[in-house]
Amino acid sequence: MSNIHRKRHLPPLAALPAFEAAARHQSFSRAAEELHLTHGAISRAVAQIEDRLGVELFVRRNRRVWLTAAGERLLKATSAALNGLDGAVEDIHRHDGASPILTVSCEPSLAMRWLMPRLGRFREANPDLNIDLRLAGGPVDLLADGCDVAIRRADYGISEQYITTRLWAEHAGPVCDPDCWETILAGNLSNARWLHARTRPDAWEVWKRASGNEATAASEQYFDHFFFALQAAVNRLGTAIGPLPLVYDDLKAGRLISPLGMAPTGYDYVLITLDPPDRDPRISLFFDWLMAEAGDMDGGALPGNDMVGPGKKI
Amino acid sequence: MSNIHRKRHLPPLAALPAFEAAARHQSFSRAAEELHLTHGAISRAVAQIEDRLGVELFVRRNRRVWLTAAGERLLKATSAALNGLDGAVEDIHRHDGASPILTVSCEPSLAMRWLMPRLGRFREANPDLNIDLRLAGGPVDLLADGCDVAIRRADYGISEQYITTRLWAEHAGPVCDPDCWETILAGNLSNARWLHARTRPDAWEVWKRASGNEATAASEQYFDHFFFALQAAVNRLGTAIGPLPLVYDDLKAGRLISPLGMAPTGYDYVLITLDPPDRDPRISLFFDWLMAEAGDMDGGALPGNDMVGPGKKI
DNA sequence: CGTTTTCTGTGAATATTACTCACAATAAAT
DNA sequence: ATTTATTGTGAGTAATATTCACAGAAAACG
Numbered sequence: 001m002s003n004i005h006r007k008r009h010l011p012p013l014a015a016l017p018a019f020e021a022a023a024r025h026q027s028f029s030r031a032a033e034e035l036h037l038t039h040g041a042i043s044r045a046v047a048q049i050e051d052r053l054g055v056e057l058f059v060r061r062n063r064r065v066w067l068t069a070a071g072e073r074l075l076k077a078t079s080a081a082l083n084g085l086d087g088a089v090e091d092i093h094r095h096d097g098a099s100p101i102l103t104v105s106c107e108p109s110l111a112m113r114w115l116m117p118r119l120g121r122f123r124e125a126n127p128d129l130n131i132d133l134r135l136a137g138g139p140v141d142l143l144a145d146g147c148d149v150a151i152r153r154a155d156y157g158i159s160e161q162y163i164t165t166r167l168w169a170e171h172a173g174p175v176c177d178p179d180c181w182e183t184i185l186a187g188n189l190s191n192a193r194w195l196h197a198r199t200r201p202d203a204w205e206v207w208k209r210a211s212g213n214e215a216t217a218a219s220e221q222y223f224d225h226f227f228f229a230l231q232a233a234v235n236r237l238g239t240a241i242g243p244l245p246l247v248y249d250d251l252k253a254g255r256l257i258s259p260l261g262m263a264p265t266g267y268d269y270v271l272i273t274l275d276p277p278d279r280d281p282r283i284s285l286f287f288d289w290l291m292a293e294a295g296d297m298d299g300g301a302l303p304g305n306d307m308v309g310p311g312k313k314i
Numbered sequence: 315m316s317n318i319h320r321k322r323h324l325p326p327l328a329a330l331p332a333f334e335a336a337a338r339h340q341s342f343s344r345a346a347e348e349l350h351l352t353h354g355a356i357s358r359a360v361a362q363i364e365d366r367l368g369v370e371l372f373v374r375r376n377r378r379v380w381l382t383a384a385g386e387r388l389l390k391a392t393s394a395a396l397n398g399l400d401g402a403v404e405d406i407h408r409h410d411g412a413s414p415i416l417t418v419s420c421e422p423s424l425a426m427r428w429l430m431p432r433l434g435r436f437r438e439a440n441p442d443l444n445i446d447l448r449l450a451g452g453p454v455d456l457l458a459d460g461c462d463v464a465i466r467r468a469d470y471g472i473s474e475q476y477i478t479t480r481l482w483a484e485h486a487g488p489v490c491d492p493d494c495w496e497t498i499l500a501g502n503l504s505n506a507r508w509l510h511a512r513t514r515p516d517a518w519e520v521w522k523r524a525s526g527n528e529a530t531a532a533s534e535q536y537f538d539h540f541f542f543a544l545q546a547a548v549n550r551l552g553t554a555i556g557p558l559p560l561v562y563d564d565l566k567a568g569r570l571i572s573p574l575g576m577a578p579t580g581y582d583y584v585l586i587t588l589d590p591p592d593r594d595p596r597i598s599l600f601f602d603w604l605m606a607e608a609g610d611m612d613g614g615a616l617p618g619n620d621m622v623g624p625g626k627k628i
Numbered sequence: 629c630g631t632t633t634t635c636t637g638t639g640a641a642t643a644t645t646a647c648t649c650a651c652a653a654t655a656a657a658t
Numbered sequence: 659a660t661t662t663a664t665t666g667t668g669a670g671t672a673a674t675a676t677t678c679a680c681a682g683a684a685a686a687c688g
Contacts, residue, residue, distance in 0.1 A: 328645095328646085329646095351647075351648090352647070352648055352649080354647075354648065354649080355646075355647055355648075358646075358647080359646090362646095375655095376654085376655060376656070377654080377655065377656060377657095
């Protein structure tokens with residue numbers, strides 16, 4: 001993405017508080033009271049926005065006004081904008097600019113299967129730093145989205161304006177139910193039903209190349225998302241390619257096994273920030289914790305299965 | 315929460331584009347070029363914000379300027395605000411106010427265990443309406459958070475300013491591993507290790523009262539979150555109280571069973587909106603889909619187990 | 629049904645603010 | 659030492675925001 005921003009179309013900003021108050025009260029007069037202005041000022045402010053946008057924001061009928069669809073849309077953005085700015089001013093006055101909230105953008109699958117289950121521990125260790133987790137994939141615009149950091153699989157070109165810090169190299173490999181592997185598949189991958197995810201259709205090919213394995217599928221099945229393919233593997237429907245972080249807890253709990261090990265996929269997981277992570281103590285804290293939680297995942301080391309399961313509960 | 319807003323502390327809004335451009339370019343002169351103003355105008359705009367906030371936003375040294383911590387914080391909010399407003403204006407011009415994005419705020423546990431696995435189907439059925447899912451619990455301020463709808467368990471007073479639409483009555487009951495129930499517990503709840511979640515410490519008591527069951531725990535264990543207690547149940551560590559939507563898929567897949575059935579907890583799950591759901595076609599679409607996905611969950615009906623799992627492992 | 633009340637819109641005057649210009653100050657680059 | 663690229667600032671000016679006073683319109687009221 002280029003660094004050149006297309007020209008913004010903004011409403012007259014100074015008129016926004018008047019609009020927001022009018023929308024909230026559904027009355028120009030009461031908005032005027034709240035802002036210690038005259039109703040005429042409110043009327044003109046609203047009219048100014050309407051002129052600029054070329055759209056009516058309010059339906060004026062009888063002695064009442066209410067928002068049009070355009071007005072509702074603008075109110076949503078205005079309200080969010082004003083509250084966001086107010087929060088920033090608050091933070092600046094109270095903490096000299098450091099927000100006690102760290103906004104993290106993370107890919108949904110990693111967030112669900114790896115990050116969220118661990119966040120509780122982070123909260124426990126850092127009760128005064130709240131994490132606001134936003135699920136989003138693909139290119140991220142930290143500033144536009146109001147995020148401090150993003151976690152991404154670096155499988156696309158990440159804008160030069162950001163600092164990317166490597167977290168770990170992704171490893172992936174076939175995973176399936178432990179019983180299934182022994183009894184049904186007899187330890188032979190070519191007996192397996194291969195589960196594919198449309199979001200990464202080449203996952204099996206990538207693994208075969210990286211590991212040098214020549215097996216072929218006994219049968220195949222396609223799912224819309226990794227999530228479903230992995231769920232299907234847990235349910236003994238077949239064997240899926242599991243990226244290590246997404247199946248780490250399943251391996252650890254013994255719900256899945258990785259009989260043939262994992263191989264690097266060639267992609268790194270990275271932390272995306274505006275400045276080097278050590279510049280912001282909150283980000284520094286989060287980054288260090290991430291690395292500690294990741295442990296030796298960078299090397300593709302599998303979690304030991306020896307401590308979990310019925311009869312040997314932790 | 316009262317409807318009376320505490321007074322906002324806002325920076326001078328009209329000066330924000332100048333500040334944002336200056337911060338982006340790390341130069342007042344280039345910001346002036348971009349905005350077709352003189353560098354003096356930028357200087358004054360920045361100084362005006364600094365005066366109002368009583369904080370320096372830029373470090374001016376040598377021939378370069380860069381942001382202070384306060385400046386970075388304000389930039390984040392400013393950038394988000396301006397982009398949000400720009401997006402609103404775009405939507406207004408293109409779609410007459412209707413955004414092609416529906417922002418949904420949902421409780422994390424429900425989102426992870428029920429909503430997210432189903433969202434793929436929604437996207438498939440409605441490819442032109444994108445869902446932006448935000449995980450958050452407790453009271454919600456739709457406008458301040460920029461959300462269109464919120465899904466919540468109605469266990470607290472929801473502000474009168476919102477429309478709440480009932481989705482289903484929550485049902486909950488003991489859930490555990492199917493083998494465990496027969497072999498270890500011998501079908502008797504009093505033989506079980508009861509798994510508690512600190513987020514809902516009275517869950518077992520509520521269920522006992524609702525179902526008239528008099529059982530007592532053989533042993534007990536506490537977890538910080540429902541998520542962990544349920545995961546522990548899947549791992550055969552004991553029996554947890556599972557709210558139906560949070561264990562629906564586990565029951566359906568046979569990972570868990572609900573041997574004693576579910577009883578209503580007295581709480582409803584609700585959809586929170588600013589206007590009645592049928593006023594906004596996007597919300598209407600989402601609501602109808604939610605109700606269809608929820609199926610007969612309102613009556614506490616358990617998913618049939620008879621169609622899942624190789625060999626019908628139940 | 630007329631009168632009053634309660635809204636919002638608007639022309640003209642005014643107060644305020646924003647912007648520019650020209651110059652000053654600073655320090656790096658040459 | 660001179661030039662160059664940067665930001666700060668006083669004074670004048672242009673632009674705009676706000677008010678005041680009045681107008682219009684429709685609900686509320688007796």
